[in-house]
Amino acid sequence: MTIRPVLSLAELHLGRPCLALNEIDEVALELAQDLIDTMRSSPACVGLAAPQIGIDLRAFALDCSSHPKTTTCHGELVIFNPVLALTGGALVAREGCMSVPDLTGDVRRSETVEISGTGVDGSSMHFVSSGFEARAIQHECDHLDGLLFLDRLSGPEALHQRRVYR
């Protein structure tokens, strides 16, 4: 088990899209396990993208199964080279990010998405998601394009300071 440090805003290579993986080799599988282990180390976290642990490759881990807002759920996943299509609706909800401590933001996202990519076994994946899981998928895909929820806000008024227990 390897829990990798999650990079903060100041450390991320922002604005730089990640590279696609050419094959699902041992390096890719190790990345998948590190993403899962690191995501699991923060109980509230439902997704983690490779650039957040310093790997600029197109991969993310996701598991919304225990989140109370989840409706559609595909369980624990790692998706390589995801291709996302926004398929309908728009909802605004408040998001936080492991890489953006202390801030949250109200982000408008598509209510439903269609995603395809490659799974850890090298097979093609394709599924439709909606609601909270769809939001999480869009959030993670943004990381792969060098974007954060901060880049999706309608304006300064949509940014909030996360008040923490000290």
Place this chain on the structure above:
Amino acid sequence: MARYSLHAVGTDRPGIVAKVTGVLAEAGCNLEDSRMAILSGQFAIMLVVETPDSMTAIGLEESFSAVQAEYDLLIVLRPLVTQEETVDLGETLSVSIHGGDRLGIVAAVTEAIASLGGNIVDLTTHKIPSVNGASYVLLLSVESGPQTGEQRMREELDIVARRLGVTCVVHSGTSDLL
């Protein structure tokens, strides 16, 4: 290093923010958090700044004298003391109140929130004039406090809203870590 909250208020004109932050940069102050607003042509900004060791509060105030005169600004500087205390903030709630304008809406709503131990962290109001009578919108972000949940806050504000003849909606503003 010392930290201050700096408040600048005046009639809005292009260039105020550039001038104020330019003075801070020139003085070697690090700008941390900030928030500005314009209401009815009046500009206000609050900035949290960290000053270099060599800078005194009086020195910082004096460095604003030219900008203050040029833009007719009221500038207030207050030292900040870092507070590290354990506080249970309760739930984050978004509250919207709207309806016909009448005297005392904000006072009644905020009094109800305070009586439940809630803390208001953001507030915006708008009066919308109309030939049929003005409308009023009040939006709040509230930390409910440790003893009050979303339901309790909603019940209490519903009572106030009914008394005022306005509509009140309370919903969770809690964020999800993605």
